[in-house]
Ligand SMILES: *Cc1c(COP(=O)(O)O)cnc(C)c1O
């Protein structure tokens with residue numbers, strides 16, 4: 302680009318179009334909206350339009366980065382992004398079959414920070430924190446405090462990974478692994494590189510979706526330097542989540558290869574054919590291929606997001622008719638005690 306001053310007779314830079322200095326991702330994280338009441342105020346919603354639950358917010362606090370709030374429509378209590386994050390009174394309803402640990406993860410948590418459930422790959426709980434609190438999250442009751450190893454405390458998990466040569470992939474999970482600082486992630490990645498049978502590092506994250514500035518130079522530096530093959534899996538549920546800022550961030554991520562996306566099928570958010578088809582097409586336009594479309598895990602407080610199984614199957618049949626095969630996500634459910642996710646349809 303030609304600097305303004307090199308153009309004879311150029312007008313002074315208009316402050317309206319001059320590039321804004323973007324706050325760092327850490328600053329955006331600190332500055333997140335942390336109450337349902339503030340969220341409603343920002344969106345110009347009247348208290349009688351939304352039934353908030355203080356109890357739900359106490360169990361799982363509200364947290365939404367402001368950039369994500371900026372993608373919501375004002376004065377619309379049914380906005381599909383808002384419905385994912387607002388502490389609704391519906392969460393207080395008890396429903397049979399919904400519990401605090403629907404996937405029986407406690408049974409596969411042999412060491413702090415390590416979940417080993419499926420052959421060939423193991424998952425590390427790299428951070429208990431997330432940038433956004435999704436009300437349907439199946440780990441909303443997860444004992445993160447017991448799974449937060451510091452540097453010294455990672456050694457048992459690293460020894461476990463080194464001792465099992467059938468493991469070829471490690472998954473950084475959480476919480477959101479990208480809520481951890483890059484120094485820590487790079488340190489852990491370097492420890493994994495020293496384990497010869499590990500080939501791949503997968504990163505499951507929603508953070509860049511809600512704070513696209515997370516894809517910065519420090520992250521790209523260690524992602525591109527490692528000998529491990531990196532697979533990024535994003536978590537986008539609705540096409541409105543794909544902002545221009547996210548598209549720019551994904552452009553930067555292309556340096557490490559194609560990203561995948563997994564979504565959760567959520568009543569009132571994305572349980573219609575147009576929304577799901579748009580999501581796949583807009584994600585692909587930003588360089589992201591579909592991976593899973595999950596049926597809701599039966600976690601306490603999330604029953605109002607459930608979509609009946611027959612409806613989920615019907616939606617995926619509809620996608621198959623409308624989209625090329627590579628844009629149809631795999632409809633899946635996670636069942637406690639199985640050796641892999643269970644594919645449906
Ligand atoms: C979902 C999950 C994985 C990854 O499964 P893929 O089908 O390979 O995506 C690995 N470990 C645990 C504990 C999981 O929940």
Ligand code: SF4
Pocket residue numbers: 430431432433434435438439440475476477507508536
């Ligand atoms: S970002 Fe992921 S782990 Fe965090 S609350 Fe949302 S769904 Fe759960």
